[in-house]
Amino acid sequence: MGEVARLSFSLEQPLLERLEALRREAGYANRSEFLRDLIRARLVDRAWELNQEAVGTITLVYDHHARGLNARLTALQHDHHHVILATTHVHLDHHHCVEVILLRGRAAHIRAIADGLRRHKGVLHGELSMSSTGKELG
Amino acid sequence: MGEVARLSFSLEQPLLERLEALRREAGYANRSEFLRDLIRARLVDRAWELNQEAVGTITLVYDHHARGLNARLTALQHDHHHVILATTHVHLDHHHCVEVILLRGRAAHIRAIADGLRRHKGVLHGELSMSSTGKELG
Amino acid sequence: MGEVARLSFSLEQPLLERLEALRREAGYANRSEFLRDLIRARLVDRAWELNQEAVGTITLVYDHHARGLNARLTALQHDHHHVILATTHVHLDHHHCVEVILLRGRAAHIRAIADGLRRHKGVLHGELSMSSTGKELG
Amino acid sequence: MGEVARLSFSLEQPLLERLEALRREAGYANRSEFLRDLIRARLVDRAWELNQEAVGTITLVYDHHARGLNARLTALQHDHHHVILATTHVHLDHHHCVEVILLRGRAAHIRAIADGLRRHKGVLHGELSMSSTGKELG
Numbered sequence: 318m319g320e321v322a323r324l325s326f327s328l329e330q331p332l333l334e335r336l337e338a339l340r341r342e343a344g345y346a347n348r349s350e351f352l353r354d355l356i357r358a359r360l361v362d363r364a365w366e367l368n369q370e371a372v373g374t375i376t377l378v379y380d381h382h383a384r385g386l387n388a389r390l391t392a393l394q395h396d397h398h399h400v401i402l403a404t405t406h407v408h409l410d411h412h413h414c415v416e417v418i419l420l421r422g423r424a425a426h427i428r429a430i431a432d433g434l435r436r437h438k439g440v441l442h443g444e445l446s447m448s449s450t451g452k453e454l455g
Numbered sequence: 456m457g458e459v460a461r462l463s464f465s466l467e468q469p470l471l472e473r474l475e476a477l478r479r480e481a482g483y484a485n486r487s488e489f490l491r492d493l494i495r496a497r498l499v500d501r502a503w504e505l506n507q508e509a510v511g512t513i514t515l516v517y518d519h520h521a522r523g524l525n526a527r528l529t530a531l532q533h534d535h536h537h538v539i540l541a542t543t544h545v546h547l548d549h550h551h552c553v554e555v556i557l558l559r560g561r562a563a564h565i566r567a568i569a570d571g572l573r574r575h576k577g578v579l580h581g582e583l584s585m586s587s588t589g590k591e592l593g
Numbered sequence: 594m595g596e597v598a599r600l601s602f603s604l605e606q607p608l609l610e611r612l613e614a615l616r617r618e619a620g621y622a623n624r625s626e627f628l629r630d631l632i633r634a635r636l637v638d639r640a641w642e643l644n645q646e647a648v649g650t651i652t653l654v655y656d657h658h659a660r661g662l663n664a665r666l667t668a669l670q671h672d673h674h675h676v677i678l679a680t681t682h683v684h685l686d687h688h689h690c691v692e693v694i695l696l697r698g699r700a701a702h703i704r705a706i707a708d709g710l711r712r713h714k715g716v717l718h719g720e721l722s723m724s725s726t727g728k729e730l731g
Numbered sequence: 732m733g734e735v736a737r738l739s740f741s742l743e744q745p746l747l748e749r750l751e752a753l754r755r756e757a758g759y760a761n762r763s764e765f766l767r768d769l770i771r772a773r774l775v776d777r778a779w780e781l782n783q784e785a786v787g788t789i790t791l792v793y794d795h796h797a798r799g800l801n802a803r804l805t806a807l808q809h810d811h812h813h814v815i816l817a818t819t820h821v822h823l824d825h826h827h828c829v830e831v832i833l834l835r836g837r838a839a840h841i842r843a844i845a846d847g848l849r850r851h852k853g854v855l856h857g858e859l860s861m862s863s864t865g866k867e868l869g
Contacts, residue, residue, distance in 0.1 A: 322471045325463035326487035328494070332593030333460045336494050339501060345850045349464035354849070355493045356466070356474050361856055363477060372829055374858075376788040378865045405819045407833060413865030415786055419821060419831050435768070436759045441868035442775055444788075446860035451792045451827030454855035455470030483712045492711070499718055510685070512652040512693055514724045543681045545695060551727030553648055557683060557693050573630070574621045579730035580637055582650075584722035589654045589689030592717035598747045601739035602763035604770070608869030609736045612770050615777060625740035631769045632742070632750050639753060731746030 319455075357454045365424045365447045372402075373427035374446040375418040375434060382412060383439025390434060394418065397430050413441070421450060495592045503562045503585045510540075511565035512584040513556040513572060520550060521577025528572060532556065535568050551579070559588060633730045641700045641723045648678075649703035650722040651694040651710060658688060659715025666710060670694065673706050689717070697726060771868045779838045779861045786816075787841035788860040789832040789848060796826060797853025804848060808832065811844050827855070835864060 328336070337348075345351040364371055379386060394401055400422035408414045418434075420427050428445065435443030466474070475486075483489040502509055517524060532539055538560035546552050556572075558565050566583065573581030604612070613624075621627040640647055655662060670677055676698035684690050694710075696703050704721065711719030742750070751762075759765040778785055793800060808815055814836035822828050832848075834841045842859065849857030 320468040321465050322468050323463060323465050324471060324486075325461060326490050327459050327461050328487070328491050329593035330458040330460050331591075332491060332494065333462065335498055335591055335593070339494075339497060342501075343846060343850060347852060348462075349466070350850070350852045352464050352490070353466050353470060355497065356470065356477075357855055359477060359493065360473055361858075363480075372790070372792065372823070374788055374790040374831055374860060376786070376833075376860050376862045378786065378863050378868065380865070402821045402829075403819050403831075405817050405831065405833060407816045409786070409835070409864055410866070415816075415833065415862065415865075417788055417817075417819065417831050417833050419790075419819060419829065421823070432757060436757060436764070438761060438764045441771055441865050442863050444775075444860045444862050446788060446790050446858045448790045448829065448858050449792050449856050450823055451794070451829075451855050452824070453469075453473055454792065455467035455473070481712060482708060485714060488712070488714050495717055499720075510652070510654065510691055512650055512720075512722060514648070514650045514695075514722050516648065516725050516727045516730065518727070540683045540691075541681050541693075543679050543693065543695060545678045547648070547697070547726055548728070553678075553695065553724065553727075555650055555679075555681065555693050555695050557652075557681060557691065559685070570619060574619060574626070576623060576626045579633055579727050580725050582637075582722045582724050584650060584652050584720045586652045586691065586720050587654050587718050588685055589656070589691075589717050590686070592654065596744040597741050598744050599739060599741050600747060600762075601737060602766050603735050603737050604763070604767050605869035606734040606736050607867075608767065608770065609738065611774055611867055611869070615770075615773060618777075624738075625742070628740050628766070629742050629746060631773065632746065632753075635753060635769065636749055639756075729745075729749055731743035731749070 353455070360453055361447065361449045364449060364453060368424045370422065370450055371424045371427060372448045372450050373420045374448065375420065375431045376444045376446070377416045377418070377434055377440055378413060378442040379416070379440045380412050381414050386437060386439040389437055393433055400426060400430070491593070498591055499585065499587045502587060502591060506562045508560065508588055509562045509565060510586045510588050511558045512586065513558065513569045514582045514584070515554045515556070515572055515578055516551060516580040517554070517578045518550050519552050524575060524577040527575055531571055538564060538568070629731070636729055637723065637725045640725060640729060644700045646698065646726055647700045647703060648724045648726050649696045650724065651696065651707045652720045652722070653692045653694070653710055653716055654689060654718040655692070655716045656688050657690050662713060662715040665713055669709055676702060676706070767869070774867055775861065775863045778863060778867060782838045784836065784864055785838045785841060786862045786864050787834045787845070788862065789834065789845045790858045790860070791830045791832070791848055791854055792827060792856040793830070793854045794826050795828050800851060800853040803851055807847055814840060814844070
């Protein structure tokens with residue numbers, strides 16, 4: 318954890334009680350950890366707004382019977398192999414499969430790859446999840 | 456402000472520095488206020504998820520030449536007059552106007568009214584902003 | 594409405610049925626209008642991403658007993674009077690009030706004003722709703 | 732693709748031009764596909780709101796030096812093994828790793844698992860991406 322600081326701040330008594338209710342409901346035993354996670358979530362939002370280095374996950378649902386789709390998705394991934402960390406594929410039923418692509422790179426680059434994958438015919442849904450390399454999270 | 460509590464929590468030194476950068480960038484002179492606002496934003500999200508009493512703002516952009524639209528929007532607002540606090544109307548150009556409707560009531564009720572307004576032909580855009588009565592914010 | 598085009602597109606029969614279910618649930622009698630609204634919502638998102646001219650609504654909940662807050666909020670609004678279309682104020686209870694500020698300007702400018710208002714002590718919640726001047730919505 | 736329907740709808744000429752600009756910008760060669768994807772994205776949103784069967788991806792960034800964390804995350808995943816389809820793990824640097832967990836189940840169940848993973852000390856960021864089994868997407 319490295320060097321640890323201690324921070325102290327004031328808040329109205331009713332706001333403290335509501336913070337405690339939020340924390341309990343979210344299942345956090347530790348209030349410091351809950352506050353740190355609030356801060357970290359804001360940091361990740363800003364990293365994506367500022368196009369910093371980030372980690373992203375693209376989830377694609379597609380029909381693997383769509384002609385030529387597999388080849389096109391694979392080619393597109395190869396073009397960007399230097400930012401793709403790993404890919405996981407699961408067969409959902411006779412028609413549908415889901416592919417999860419984990420990437421690390423500039424936020425805008427990850428976004429562009431997600432757009433490039435999503436637009437192919439046969440890709441029924443594509444969703445980008447924005448996360449972090451962990452470096453800026455302490 | 457009523458009774459004030461003091462809360463203290465630990466965080467890694469680099470996380471503290473990043474929190475400070477966030478705060479400065481958002482223009483907060485006061486760190487306590489920045490932390491309180493992070494907590495309050497989460498409280499408002501939860502109030503809407505739990506269908507508590509809330510304040511909402513509906514922004515409608517519409518073409519006031521659309522036949523019968525004004526009458527229909529007014530009728531719909533009258534049906535819900537007990538939750539509508541105020542309405543403001545601005546003429547944007549020869550065709551378009553914007554109407555802002557401020558409401559107070561159960562979150563789900565406010566949402567239903569927004570849906571009811573948005574779907575009319577001639578309403579080009581309808582957006583709901585979720586806020587709070589202030590009671591749970593300290 | 595001006596000149597009207599007619600657009601035709603193919604979709605799988607089950608997707609058509611699900612589109613119909615969505616439309617009925619959202620209370621649209623008219624399928625064309627439902628499709629146009631889907632397109633318009635996407636257009637508004639893009640206008641904000643591209644920092645085009647837009648309409649925005651800022652909803653502020655604040656404690657009007659907070660010392661000096663009213664004066665500061667008023668001063669800040671005067672600094673930006675050329676982009677503020679109208680302001681509506683409602684007293685919620687003895688302590689809290691809500692103010693809705695309707696603006697028209699560049700998306701980034703509206704965002705900056707929202708940030709500037711939100712950070713003041715006594716402002717318990719500030720939310721920006723992104724809408725449109727209607728011009729790009731047909 | 733099964734049986735294919737053809738749908739036709741009217742829209743104002745300027746709205747059509749703006750739809751075309753959106754489509755080109757998003758890189759879709761095919762307008763039908765762009766419209767179908769707009770509809771499908773809305774369907775996935777509704778499936779999550781209605782707690783239907785869904786596919787979700789949880790991305791966790793964590794410090795694998797955090798004492799006991801690995802064991803706790805593994806235990807939690809085992810408790811829910813019947814909804815977990817696959818897990819992928821990548822080492823980001825000496826301290827941080829990212830784990831992507833692909834799940835299939837009721838939307839609320841997937842959400843609860845994401846909350847359960849996120850709150851552990853050492854988990855720096857947890858994000859849930861909401862997708863679909865593909866069944867309702869045509």
